[in-house]
């Protein structure tokens with residue numbers, strides 16, 4: 001039996017541990033450096049009017065948490081990965097943002113966070129990776145004040161843009177996931193979103209879903225440099241690279257990823273790669 005399948009037979013805790021291991025393996029901050037502009041634009045579009053208490057869940061090193069705080073919100077960034085929490089707190093201190101703090105937490109169980117705490121619960125490509133999506137939906141709704149908003153950014157399965165295709169290429173080289181694993185990409189499917197928030201008590205009419213675009217941008221680094229970072233620092237791609245190395249296919253995977261990034265790049269000198277995502281807004 002494949003080791004991952006063995007882990008699965010140990011029960012739901014196995015998928016939780018895999019989730020943690022996947023993100024602790026890499027250093028998402030290296031990728032996040034390409035996402036700052038889009039993070040700021042997304043936050044700008046939220047119409048933040050202080051005073052406002054916001055949570056950024058699966059916040060990484062603060063791509064959206066810092067702009068939220070700059071607009072005057074009191075922000076709690078929550079992430080599963082300790083190194084992201086440390087990096088976020090360092091960035092907040094360097095920027096002099098005293099109303100922004102980062103702490104460790106799991107989207108499936110926001111231990112220690114009271115009910116009805118936040119006006120805005122934001123999660124940009126964060127909570128979608130939690131292994132128990134119904135629990136994540138319930139927790140985001142629970143900690144949001146009545147009348148407040150949950151806003152999620154989720155990648156879309158089968159979309160012909162960069163991240164979906166990157167994950168598709170990577171998964172072709174990765175061993176099958178353990179039994180009971182729910183693909184994070186299901187958070188990009190409307191029927192699943194409605195079902196998950198429905199079970200958390202949210203009516204269909206209070207959920208809006210629109211397609212939007214994120215950009216991975218760097219003025220000097222090439223798409224090949226960008227793929228190099230994915231291979232060295234992005235957990236899901238690192239897993240694919242390890243499996244491809246064992247199968248003697250690492251070069252093939254690398255070539256496919258570079259070709260993909262080049263095909264989607266819109267910049268002559270550096271990197272500017274658009275990727276579609278589903279923007280979900282839930283009024284609690």
Ligand SMILES: C[S@@+](CC[C@H](N)C(=O)[O-])C[C@H]1O[C@@H](n2cnc3c(N)ncnc32)[C@H](O)[C@@H]1O
Pocket residue numbers: 019023028032035039057058059060061062063064078079080081084105106107108123124125126127129130131
């Ligand atoms: C793709 S990164 C996105 C980070 C950030 N939101 C951004 O846009 O730059 C995913 C983040 O979700 C975090 N994460 C994964 N599973 C999580 C969970 N169950 N609970 C909280 N955070 C989680 C990871 O540690 C990682 O920092």
